[in-house]
Amino acid sequence: MRMETETIAAIATGMTEAGIGIVRVSGDDAMNAVDSIFKFSGEKKQLSKQLSSVRSHTIHHGYIVDENEEILDEVMVTVMKAPNSYTGENTVEINCHGGPFVLRRVLEEVLKKNVRLAEPGEFTKRAFLNGKMDLSRAEAVMDLIQSRNEWARKASVKQLRGSLAEIIKRERSEIINEIAFIESALDDPENYSLVGYPEKLFGKVENWEKEIKQLIDSADCGRLLKEGIDTVILGKPNVGKSSLLNLMTGEDRAIVTEMAGTTRDVLQESVLLHGISLNLMDTAGIRSTEDAVEKIGVKKARNLAKNADLILYVVDVSVPLDENDREILSLISSENTILLLNKSDLNAMVEEKDIREMIAEANLPQGDHICVIKTCTLNHTGMEELEQKILEMFFLGKIRNDDEVTITNLRHKEALEDVCFSFNNVKKSIEDQLPEDFFSIDLMGAYATLGTVIGEEVGEDLVNEIFSKFCMGK
């Protein structure tokens, strides 16, 4: 049961790509929590001022920083003290400008400060419980809580890809089995012995922990946020891949010549696009080649394409499509590719319909959904449209234009990090040679938290597991 008085936070505005959004923090510790990640602008203020000591209903300019003191965003912070706020509690609203991803990053930083993510409808619930809302609205509030919750639950289930849910389910059943064993041994010590057990458990916990960490890393959103979107630029030789990279990074990173096959290895560069980083990888042009070094480059490009979050497939419209294009089509999927018809300033030998025909021939699933853009790296045209498409794909597509979905996603991440924390506690208890009954406290914590990710409660699970797996009683 989550508690009423904990400090909570959430994105209070929709996750539109408008770029401006508010992170709302409410609860006793709201000011303290934000203080630890907020830097006032102006050196003097940085030293002397704190949000917890400013007057209520004041606005402050400054920066949100992460634990490495890196600036995440330039913000305006509004401080409202209890009871004069929407919720009736101490409230800080952080007005961010850096776009949806920055908004999420700011929220994540807040959540590290002993603040938890708000439940669906929780601000409104608190506002009501604190008497900030007319009693006549009680019914509307109850409806809101229930409907939002249903929505979040559905969104959560929808978001969980099959494999993730599978892993969590399996791990949960393994965990409860170990707890049941420990508890059986505690309950019937003359029957079940725990001699040598802690060492065995340690190994298991390490494996579980590793698995969950991988889940956190691979969870699309978490990784995309932390590590950025792996973007691979594919295309035949000399179609303008390196020029694209240079254009996007704004510096002459790749060597651009007119000789086909100049880029023999992979070049990588990160760019920030509305708060999210793209890890751009320029690859060797894909063609059948006899050059040994170039061959390796082509092979590498293929591998990268396989693991990419985003593929920018560059086609030179002045050169007819050929076998090599077919080869490239076999490396992409319609969900992660943007097709660029480059050198649009030259006489077009290839039109959008030609490449569409080829896609259709290649039998690419949902190939007709592939997004095609005309660009010209030479005179920078089409770049805005490209950025727009990328944003749509990741902001509004995978992580849809919907705060509840984003929140659920973050909720999962928060939960999985909690689970790792519990595992760490178990390991520490084992290392500190604490008695076995202490292990099951944190194991149970991990079990329950994993349950919240897949929407399962604990209930009588343990007792049932004990009785079904272990022969108890005299």
Added chain:
Amino acid sequence: MEMGWKTEVDVCVVGAGHAGCEAALACARLGLETVIFTVSIDSIALMPCNPNIGGTSKGHLVRELDALGGEMGKNIDKTFIQSKMLNASKGPAVHSLRAQADKADYSRAMRKVLENQDHLTIKQAEVCELLWEEPDNGSDSGEKKKRIIGVKTFTGAVYECKAVVLCTGTYLRARCLCGEAITYTGPNGLQAANHLTDSLKKMGIEMRRFKTGTPARMDKRSLDFTKMEEQKGDERIIPFSFSTDPETIQKDQVSCYLTYTNEKTHKIIRANLDRSPIYAGIIEGTGPRYCPSIEDKVVKFADKERHQVFIEPEGLHTNEMYVSGMSSSLPEDVQIAMYRTVPGLEHCKIVRNAYAIEYDCINARQLKPSLEFREVDGLFSGGQFNGSSGYEEAAAQGLVAGVNAAMKILGREPLIMDRSESYIGVLIDDLVTKDNREPYRMMTSRAEYRLLLRQDNADLRLRRRGYEIGLVTEKQYQEVLEKERLIKGEIERLKSVKVGTNHVIQDFLKKMNSAPLKTAVSLSELICRPELDYEKIAEIDPSRTPLPSEIIEQVEIEIKYEGYIARQMRQVEQYRKMEKKKIPENLDYDEVPSLRLEARQKLKLFRPISVGQASRISGVSPADVSVLLVYLEHYNNSRK
């Protein structure tokens, strides 16, 4: 209308088992005229199954009962013949005391206490009917409940009273099964109570049927103990009761013996399953999973090659031995054949056959946490009647039901302990909140705050409660206050005394295989190290004053497990907030908008007293709880 003898008392307790005894003693000790009914005076505090008191988590219950002013702990201290602290090598939270009892002695000693208790009368009679008043619709109070006014015995005698505590155990419409042979008796061939169920049903109480079982008793002279492992008691005996001086109970103990079933045993059982009343479908009651019959064990855990069998004495003055781990309802000939496959039992003579027993009981969701029926004013119940199992579980409920019957009559607040206060609180909350489908047994894993609910600190947790109720004396209460003071003082001292990095300390640590100090630390920090403890650091702590061992124990636990304890305390704080949000008894859940259908149905069925309790009902989601909170706010405000 038939005429019978009539009298007037305060409380009638029906049944004199472990629950009934505690209930009756509590009421009488609080000054209320109390009658305790039993079908046989000789079966007071009878132990019809295992010959021991305590065990994992049950030991906790006995300690708590004692701290509140109950009798069970004192009684077993008088009559035990072997004692053991289970899980002694594990954490303090799961240490559990268990004592083998001399059954006859136990029963006799308890009877003596009852017989000499002021305000208490023992009556050998079967209570057949409850007498009640229908709700008075004309009354101004709006109270529309039945109200208990007395009981009627088989002989027609009427006892008018203000409260009744039902502790009928396994006696209601009891039926014993031994293979094809069925007898309509209570445990041990005692008379069953066949009338009361109808009366209860007439009052609108929902009845259900549970079953349990017991193994055979054997003649000691027919067993070969050389083929078994001897199980001795502890060298230093620790009493159950906080009032018992340990020095007075150190004595010679008798042993138990361990042997095992084998493939031959299992083969005989499998070959005769069709003759088991359970597998043949004759038994309709639901049995407990934690105390399976040997048939169940063999069927459900088919891959287990052997099962433990403990041979335990039933007393000092009898040759009967209890065959723990092999309860059964198989026919007599199969029983003999299977028992004789077990090493040491090859020539066993069975004194009493194993049997299964079926009985009427209730689903405890009809009760409030005070153990009073929601729909009948003044009717309380405890023990197996409530769907639990075990002597200790029964006694604990008996005390609470008895105390609350008294509190009701005296117009005082009921004794309701929450899950963070005691195992008894967990037990009762589980019984009245969860959908139990089998006899309920206590387990340490059921207590989410078990680190705080230790058997060693039951007095620190509950003496105050017992004192407030009036079952704990001023002297006993003062003793606990003094204990608290000493513990607190010593912990503060250990936290403030620092030791530096001098040679004396470093040499000492080296000797103890403990890492040397880099900076000065407090003594309590040293105690935290796994390789050190309070006793071990004595030589570098010259300023210490001698303290009783129970103080040292508390100091050590609080220091060593401080982090975990603090964490659980924080959880408890949060938990209590929700427990404090009370739900009015007459709340109409149909009026609460936005509750999901399932939640609405469950809430109507269980009628929780607090939002916290509501949140533990299966089928009530966190969102439903939020909805409820909002509604209650609205409800309370609009009634101001």
